[in-house]
Amino acid sequence: MAKTPQKNQAAPSGKTAGQDDKGSAPSSDRLHGHTQVTDDAPGKPELYDASEDEMLEFYRQMLLIRRFEEKAGQLYGLGLIGGFCHLYIGQEAVAVGLQSALNGDLDSVITGYRDHGHMLAYGLDPKVIMAELTGRQAGISKGKGGSMHMFSVEHRFYGGHGIVGAQVPLGSGLAFAHKYRGDGGACLAYFGDGAANQGQVYEAFNMAELWKLPIIFAIENNQYAMGTSVNRSSAEDQMFRRGQSFRIPGIQVDGMDVLATRGAAELALEHVRGGNGPIILELKTYRYRGHSMSDPAKYRSREEVQEMREKSDPIERLKAKMIADGHSEDDLKKIDKEIRGIVSDAADFAESSPEPDLDELHTDVLVESY
């Protein structure tokens, strides 16, 4: 297939994609309704046509993540959570939109260290997630992994990984298992714009396409690789094109719009389930907080963050749509109240449950023991 420079298939200006976007600073204007696809993409994703119940569930889940993360930030400030803690605030529409499209009994998920939101989007009990953050025996990894290393193998959620980009080859292995077993499942492997500059990611791309593995490489482009902006760290900052030399098609959507992320997930899942090999989904999003709790984020302006919050907030955007569709503010306030209760209970549980027994140092090191 000829690989001529791509046409921007979505931007109303009709300018050539890539050239004009390259090096652009984060801005809401470049997100809303902005979709780009490679020439070999299976199509252009559409906004998901959600039912009323689905919209409510998206709203509920995004709000749960937001409030949970705010609480985690508070507990961190109080010294109840130690170590590194990477909050998902601002990026909620990515995990909720993508994971809502999965078959929970079949598909697998793997991600990096900014993983609380992905756990919550799975419907996992916020109590055991928060208890992991506070390092308690009741935590989902018995307090041994903490914020960055969460697992729920029962739900086919394979972590929570602390080494930038390392989850991507692991995701290929999960996808290989789906294909080998012939179970029709797919792997959703998340990583960030920073991890996209790890060499092992490209080894995984090559293998996944070569073996036509059912894997969605979901690049959560929050526009900062730790403290270095994507423009200062990436020669090709249009991440959806990063698979082109491996013949992996790519789609870029507004990651601050849950209906856009869900719509893109539908198209991507259809592609990978159809035996067509991997696909890249670039979700352009934005994290409001620092890279981790210890990052004051001095590398960007307050105005930039404020603009994104005001114009692109994924929860406010969905809320506005729901109200326009006839939902009453009171109904949504009831959800807000319910979520605050759930998060408050999770925090109480996480603060009051016991710490691990010291014998835990010697358990789970091997299947048996030394």
Place this chain on the structure above:
Amino acid sequence: MSTTKMHAIQGVNAALHQAMAEDEKVLVLGEDIADPEGGGITGAAQGLSTKFGDRVRSTPISEQAIVGAAIGAAMAGYKPVAEIMLMNFTTVAMDMIFNHAAKLRFMSGGQTSVPIVIRTLTGAGWQTAGQHADHLEGWFAHAAGIKVVAPSSPADYKGLMLSCIQDPDPCIFIESAGTMFIPSEVDDDQGPIPLGKARIVQEGTDVTLVTWSSQCIRAQMALEGFAEAGVSVELIDLRTISPWDRETVLASAQKTGRVLIAHEAVRDFGPGAEIAATINEELFGKLKAPVRRLGAPKCPVPFAKALEDAYIVQPADMIAAVKGLMS
């Protein structure tokens, strides 16, 4: 002589400023390391990019490329100082470090050298868990062709960093979290401190305690406990793990006849085993007790605070071990 009170990282920062000013071949690269990104995760590179411009580069999150580029530039005559943000991330670049930086001089028959410094931060105690806190000095000390340096005091941070930069061979420079928060006076004209030379922190006659990096700090916290127990401890800060100062350690061991080695790394197959084996080989029959080692249990660094505290060798563990050696 004038002095300045500084933290360990300020010692590194002072060394980098001095080395870059003295030698235009010194380059600095690493993730988030330029001033717009804050001068590195600990601020060790603060001010460098403002002062030295393009000689200081914030890189993508690409450890293999960071170390690879440093090696290439080194072979072409430069002296790169690469920051690998955390020591666990050196494992991502292990091929570059172990198969390339360490071996190219030997395999080229001495035609090239690889004068790079890899600065890297680590250390348990901050609940960063299994992928961000390991002390891996033993991995690198096992490799032929690399020097491994792990200071504990601000003056040593500065002086040993200056030596690593001047050294013609690859050096791993370990910056341990446990050493970072105790400021002390450093001579303003503090120059290079020779690699491979230990420092006797306190002289003693009953027990030789060999430590480095964060465990030297914890050993200093135990000094009062040793005194209360009536044991005269000679505390040695090894400072360089490879090559290590056999002369100083063996002389002390011969004098006291009792040796305790304490390191933050996992005890089994740790650097302490090499030191203990050497002492046994050289001083068998002259020791008053078997050489003892303290190190972490064979367990990944745990997250939960209670587990992490139990994982790290604490001052109380050293006091108990020293008493045990005397009984």
